[in-house]
Amino acid sequence: MAMPIGRLRWAIAEGYIPEWSTGPKPEFTSHETACMLNASDQEAHVSITIFFSDREPIGPYLINLPPRRTVHLRFNELRDPIVPRGKDYSSVIESDVPIVVQHTRLDSRQNANAVLTTIAFAADQ
Amino acid sequence: MAMPIGRLRWAIAEGYIPEWSTGPKPEFTSHETACMLNASDQEAHVSITIFFSDREPIGPYLINLPPRRTVHLRFNELRDPIVPRGKDYSSVIESDVPIVVQHTRLDSRQNANAVLTTIAFAADQ
Amino acid sequence: MAMPIGRLRWAIAEGYIPEWSTGPKPEFTSHETACMLNASDQEAHVSITIFFSDREPIGPYLINLPPRRTVHLRFNELRDPIVPRGKDYSSVIESDVPIVVQHTRLDSRQNANAVLTTIAFAADQ
């Protein structure tokens, strides 16, 4: 792709990992996802910071996005430290190569799963 | 964070607090939320104005967002006056420091909860 | 409000009015809504054009938005002509005063209602 698509800095103001799930795993495990696309021909070095309502931010979590690849990152799977369940949070995602970020949640606490999505907020360069 | 992320003026055109709920409280109380992230190092002074279809706007409601914190504000919890249930409304959110705003609703009027979200409309500076 | 918020031209690429509904009316009637906020101090004259996959566009439908008011317009309620049910469509919304537009659907064809929302696409001025 001649011209990369995306921005360097993104924010997701909504964040909440439900505390429980129903249905077969892992498809129906309640989760919160940052879908990140690196459509460029260079590896992207991504850092994620998590903000809370009542404590200092944690992170940055460092993730490499290979060229021409997407990573659908579940916040559930972040480690050292883990993201607490049942707590409000927000995230800021920064990259050294333009990427596109979309936020999705599957909430399977009830028999019928619920889903939501939005393109994240893209900061001006 | 060296460079704050966000904008000073935001709008959410959709607004509706369902009149009833099912399921355990408070997680499954029907609610409408403005998730606000202040990733900067300064306190943000936020004012929220609520618009209706058939009467003059109410507010502004004044909220302080501490530095490096997120507030997931439920419109249900605004007081003096409260936001009426079962009525269409819109909101405009203004801050003196750049913030990011995302709109979410949990509708639990039926056995299966439904959720929706979108990044709010960010005005140009 | 000193400075109006919004844009003059908006588009919603998704459009689909489900053909049936379940649950109490009118809250649970399946519907597709354009939530429009006029936060300015002037009346907005809005025109809506509906595009299809297999025929020429219809409209424009003309709607007045009073100053400092929101209108949550259900596409179901447009008349002369009505918007056909069970058909894919898109819409373009144009105003002479800056407004904010958000798209929402309630789909109640099944026992559990489903909802979706997004801020519409705002054209550059």
Added chain:
Amino acid sequence: MAMPIGRLRWAIAEGYIPEWSTGPKPEFTSHETACMLNASDQEAHVSITIFFSDREPIGPYLINLPPRRTVHLRFNELRDPIVPRGKDYSSVIESDVPIVVQHTRLDSRQNANAVLTTIAFAADQ
């Protein structure tokens, strides 16, 4: 329409076609859709590239959007090759005429269908 609305390059970072469905077909077949609006008076030549987490991109898929028409394209229906089910993907959509793109998914794996939508990410021109 005097002035076309939209952009030339769009991205959807989220993509996932559920592996099964419940309910009457085709309305309730689980699907992932790119709703594309060409409000201009010229045919748009659109090319779609699909990105994965673990292999090189596929495409471009070539689609013509007639003037003043919308196409709600189901990724399920792309052929040569098909888009694999149950796999994370992202898409980039490029056009030679300004278009508007919105992403929608119907997930009917459970008795209650779930829906999500967002306007796609619009690249600056």
